[in-house]
Amino acid sequence: MNIVVSISGTGTNLKALLDVKKENYLKSDTVVVASNKNAVGLDSTREFNVGASVSKDNEEIIKCLRLKNVNLIVLAGFLPKISKRIINELTIVNIHPSLLPKYGGEGCCGTYIHEKVSANKEKASGATAYLVSEELDDEDILLQKSVDISDRRSEDGIAKEVLRTEHGIPKDAIKKLEEDSYTR
């Protein structure tokens, strides 16, 4: 599969995925990184010599994805809503920093999730990769990795621990799609 990784922020998940290039762990390749803004995470594209595309315009994004023969989108901390047209045309995997269905749905992202997890004194948290469909809550879970947070109650500690765990998710979600011979 030809992959586009979409980011809006620091891109540590992107970096973790690009690091795997050296190991030949995946048959698929990240051929381009897309962002809606000049995100810090785009720095990794220079390090790994991967193309970058910065645009807020759906038509422009679709043109770029076609040009690169992209057939899988990995959303790794990408904030804007994805257009229905793109959802219907391509397979999209989103990485979410909670053990869905817990702490999912409208408004559940980043720091807010970790605050809630901490306030609710959860003993475990983690991250989930799921296939995106038109309904925000209609998750088709590909894989989850959980982390024991029973000794870490601050939201910062939880966030760090979850992010560390999350870094293993994109590569294993893609591996799973490869093993299932997932095509669209």
Ligand code: GRF
């Ligand atoms: C991750 O927690 C991701 O799950 C969330 O935003 C964060 C992105 O981190 N949606 P990074 O940009 O990969 O460092």
